[in-house]
Amino acid sequence: MLLIILVSYHLKRGIGTQHKIIFWKRKKLVDNNVEIFMQSYNLSMPRRYRYTEVKRITNSFRDKLGQGGYGVVYKASLIDGRQVAVKVINESKGNGEEFINEVASISRTSHMNIVSLLGFCYEVDKRALIYEFMPNGSLDKFIYKSEFPNAICDFDWNTLFQIAIGIARGLEYLHQGCSSRILHLDIKPQNILLDDDFCPKISDFGLAKICQKKDSIVSILGARGTIGYMAPEAFNRSFGGVSYKSDVYSYGMLILEMIGGRKNYDTGGSCTPEMYFPDWIYKDLEQGNNNLFNCMTSSEEENDMVRKITLVSLWCIQTKPLDRPPMNKVIEMLQGPLSSVSYPPKPVLFSPERTPLQMPHISSSDSYETNSITLSN
Structure with a gap:
């Protein structure tokens, strides 16, 4: 019985370690993709946020502004007190191509009639865009x-x-x-x-x-x-x-x-x-x-x-x-x-x-x- 327990323990530990290795490999791949993306577009990128930071500024996603097939938008506050809108992308939405596309496009712009992208979060399975807050919502x-x-x-x-x-x-x-x-x-x-x-x-x-x-x-x-x-x-x-x-x-x-x-x-x-x-x-x-x-x-x-x-x-x-x-x-x-x-x-x-x-x-x-x-x- 003791032998079975020990074998089971080591198997679970081995599987857990394997999952961690896979996760960190994926994380490293994602980080590399972001770096390649930034270099290929030669962009002055907005700030990149960690998902834990996104969770904090949205107060654990408490104030929901809207929802669509692409994700959910939350009201948030930055450390300096500025109100922002955070769009959290659905995990099921493709391989991140649309997300990268949006960051690439809007990072090239600076105009009073284009919404400002203030930051983004791009981790293994967590993506979010941080925009200036528009108090009157959509047209x-x-x-x-x-x-x-x-x-x-x-x-x-x-x-x-x-x-x-x-x-x-x-x-x-x-x-x-x-x-x-x-x-x-x-x-x-x-x-x-x-x-x-x-x-x-x-x-x-x-x-x-x-x-x-x-x-x-x-x-x-x-x-x-x-x-x-x-x-x-x-x-x-x-x-x-x-x-x-x-x-x-x-x-x-x-x-x-x-x-x-x-x-x-x-x-x-x-x-x-x-x-x-x-x-x-x-x-x-x-x-x-x-x-x-x-x-x-x-x-x-x-x-x-x-x-x-x-x-x-x-x-x-x-x-x-x-x-x-x-x-x-x-x-x-x-x-x-x-x-x-x-x-x-x-x-x-x-x-x-x-x-x-x-x-x-x-x-x-x-x-x-x-x-x-x-x-x-």
Whole structure:
């Protein structure tokens, strides 16, 4: 009996030691990967935190701000008293490629309309991103009235216009202002954060693509983005190649949602003409009814502002990438007079009779990559 106990003890001890060896080998591999990553991108990296530090600043993950398929976001406080948001990544989310991608992309940026990454944690099976805290949360809480009944949904038109301009400036910076061009590829209301003054900041670079400015088309396997915001070429290359113009398309869809206060794509399976807001709004403009503008604005000046924003958005969602304006032109049109914005052709993709976007197995709030089957809210 004693012999059996001793043998069992040594076996367990041996297995435990083996597990420790495997763990430390994995840890060393992860550390090496981070070092290689930092050197390969030649980045001025934000601070790297240990997981124990992340646990401490979040007060053991007590104050939960939100949750999605990609992870959970917690409110936290740094040692100097600054409030931050900590996104703890689900362990099941791939091999860390999206995480590394986000750190690489956002570490290259410094702009008032891009959320600041203050730190990250990357250990064997623990990953987290530490961002500046945005007290007003994400834009979707302010424009989807039916889904967030307690949210402040009555933006005045000047605030809406400033948010639209801010997002456009952030995208123009990603496309032209960085040392390398960054395609976000997942622009949507959930990824636009608002500070105390409702200054918009683009966030969530998990699907971003870094490329050289000279590259007009980028090579991407499968589709990236969110149904309802994905440009036609993102899921069907017959429309063209994926480029910075794909972000322009997503921007146009987002702004139309801001104007209408509703999602542009209904996943309820309805095939009614009301299903597609861009199609409905274009018909209203085409027929000269002005129903949308007259019922939402209180002055001729506001009416012109909303009409201008709408026309610019319709230019952004043109089916052919070449027909969409670059973001610097979008900013120019938004800041110029209404008379300077020409009437856009109808974006044929959004006619309900012909839309190829009916993919009921994927929610309109889901981001995904078809080559990695990665889903996140």
